[in-house]
Amino acid sequence: MKILIGTNNRAKTKAVHTISSLYYPNAEFENKEVPSLVSSQPMSDEETRQGAINRAKQLMVNSDASFGIGLEGGVNEIDGVMYICNWGALVTNDDNVFTATGAGVPLPKEIATKLKEGFELGPIMDVYTNTNDIRQGEGAIGVFTNGLVTRSDMFEHIMLLLIGQYELSKKF
Structure with a gap:
């Protein structure tokens, strides 16, 4: 089984490897940096979801892989509060699309202002945080959960949701 990953981001790649290897121990992984075709900072669940789908679909063009994984992080605003949002998409070689969303936590107002x-x-x-490239590690979710949920953890949860849907679809 060959699995394509639409990024070189370490946190996202770790999540795909960790969860996929549990269910497909002989899987072969290949990272391909593909564009999300949405804003560099998605500002809604809809845009973030579409970015994940776009990444996964691009991976599967002229590919013999079993499926491609697109993972996208963004933000959305609810009742004046900005939240982290995250989406994943799994696209199969026969063009089935599965999507899932992950955890969200509110962002401080000063961060929401900068996003706007x-x-x-x-x-x-x-x-x-006075760090460099936090998105490759704990991410904002790690900062605002005091390290209890890292960016990779959050995307692992999304991977479980995606693989669960994919495996269920093979039964019907």
Whole structure:
């Protein structure tokens, strides 16, 4: 089984490897950096979901892989509060599309303000935490859950949801 991953981001790649290897121990993985075809900072669940789908679909063009995985992080606003949102898509070689969403936590107002000004969450979080490239590690979700849920953990949950749907579909 060959699984394509639509990113080189370490947190996302780790999640795909960790969960997929549990169910497909002999799987072969290949990372391909593909564009989301949405804003560099998705600002809604709809846009973030579409980015994940776009990544997964692009992976499967002229591919013999079993499926492609697209993972996308974004934000959405509910009742004036900005939340982290995350989506995943699994697209099969026969063009079935499965999607799932993950955890969300509210962001501080000063971060939401910067997002509304057009900045991306990753670089904002680098300044906020005085680190470099936090999106490759714990991510904003890790910061705002005090390390209890990292970005990779969150995408692992999404991977479980995607693989569960995929495996169920093979039964019918």
